[in-house]
Amino acid sequence: MTSSPTSKPGADQHLSPVGRFLKATEIDTRLLGMIGALVLIWIGFHMFGVVAKGNGSFLTPRNLWNLSVQTASIGIMATGMVLVIVTRHIDLSVGSVLGFCAIVMGMVQVYILPDYLGLGHPLIWVIAAAVGMALGTCIGAFHGWLIAYRGIPSFIVSLGGLLVWRGAAFLVARGETISPVDSTFVLLGGGPYGSVGAVGSWIVGLLACAAILWMLVNGRKQRAKHGFAQRPMWAEYFLGALGCAVAIGATLLVNAYPWPKGIVAQYAAAHNMTVPEGGMFISHGYAIPVLIxxxxxxxxxxxxxRTRFGRYVFAIGGNPDAAELSGINTRWMTVKIFALMGFLTGLSSVVASARLNSATNALGTLDELYVIAAAVIGGTSLAGGVGTIYGAILGALVMQSLQTGMVLIGFDAAMQNIVVGVVLVLAVYVDILYRKKTK
Structure with missing residues (x-):
């Protein structure tokens, strides 16, 4: 094992084999904990189905594929919430802003653009999506301006936004459901046609493997260039094999979920194809929302x-006063962070409304709870200064797994809210214990 320049020979001897393994591979222990919790949730819900109904429906290609699509909307917003919470702020308005952006996009592509461009024009979905993301960005920047330049606490600003934008969505659509949206726009929400198929999925999987190997090789070169300690070669091989195995396994999983028979029949009829007697297997592959x-x-x-913006975010979260004294424009950074959060909320509204093929006033209700919970479960500290993007995405997957599993076993909405609330409190408590242990 290659030791670091500052460590003494045998300094790792007091560690257990597991500890030495984790130190050599540099795997985040909190990440392992989240993965362990996710595996337990999946196995638990699946075994409950086996015992209660005679067959488990959780660990199936169909359910896991749908789970990935359902996670996309929350996961997109959770990545932005990480930066908000890292800088010691909070955004309670994301669910309402999502609903408002979805309603405006629905009005644009159903009632406005067809009158000017014609029904089914290829630019309708592009303009509608751009309007939604631009609107979300403007709303987020406005919230950030109120917080940074008017000194209003983010809790109050975003709580007011939660009420204002939900009410605005109701007024714009007069409480009506706007449906159906543009046929191309719908593809951004997934479904048989909103996926890349088997061939496209293998391309994605192989590109992921190539990216993983490149990062390991480049990382090793950068460490050597700057004189940092290297991981042992066996650890590099292990990480490369593990990363590629996950990418290939995920590709096999999404390709194992076939199109429904009715959709296959429609597709075959539209392309003058004959469906064999045993049926035709067409893979979904990766859904477009998952790729987004x-x-x-x-x-x-x-x-x-890897950017100055990111360094400033964590500097502000670690010590806002020191960051300002060092020359960082903390108020302008706050505006940019909330504008980015708004942009991601607008993008999430594209995915959510496209998946439903409609825009409703209730879209995004309680999403703020799931987004904040995903960030916190993923290791983002409410005390600021600590958080990871991959942790938030994994946290979103944990939250969505809980919700999906409870639906499958028949929990009503009230029980689901209780479980989510308990999980959120436990996640914050675990974060407090972890920070005390690491001090």
Whole structure:
């Protein structure tokens, strides 16, 4: 094992084999804890189905594929909530802003653009999505301005936004459901046609493997260049094999979920194809919302860890006064952070409304609870200064797994809210204990 330049020979001998393994591979222990909790949740709900109904329906390609699509909307917003909470703020308005953006996009593509561009024009979905994301960005920037330049606490501003934008959505649509939305826009929400298929999924999986291997090789070169300690080669091989196994396993999973028979029949009829007697297997593959979430996760990770903006965010969260004294314009940074949160909320509203093929006043209700819970469960500290993007996405998957599992076993909405509330409190308590242990 290669030791660091500052460590003494045998300094790791007091560690257990597991401790030495974790230190060599540099795997985040909190990440392992979240993955362990997620595995227990999945196995628990599946076994409950086996015992209660004779067959488990949780650990199936169909349910896990749907789970990934359902996680996308919350996961996208959770990546932005990480930066908000890291800087010691909070945003309670994201669910209402999502609903308002969805209503405006629905009005634009159903009642406004067809009159000017014609029904089914190829630019309708592009303009509608751009309007939603731009509107979310403006709302977020306005919230940030009130917080930074008018000194109103973020809790009050976002709580007011929760009420204002939900009411505004009702007034704009007069309480009506706007449906159906543009046919191309719907593809952004997933479904058989809103997926990339088997071939596209294998391309995504292989690109993911190539990216993982490149990051390991490049990371090793950068460590050598700057004189940092290297991981042992066996740890590099292990991490590469593990990452590629996860990418390939996920690809196999999404390709194992076939199109419904009715959709296959429609597709075959539209393309003058004959369906064999035993049926035709067409894979869903990765859903477009999941690919959007992956792209957002990569972008936000780079933004948070590899840019000046990200360094400023964590500097403000660690010590706002010191950050301001060092020359960081903390007020302008606050506006930009909330504008980014608004943009991601607008993007999430695109995914959510496209998935429903409609825009309703109730869309996004209680999403703020799930988004904040996802960030906190993912390791973002409410005390500020600590948080990861991948942790928030994993936290969103944990929250959505709980909700989906409770629906499958028949829990009513009241019980679901109780469980989510308990999980949120426990997550904050675990964060407090972890910070005390690491001090």
């Amino acid at each position: 979430l992956i792209a957002v996760g990569i972008f936000m990770t780079i933004l948070a860890t």
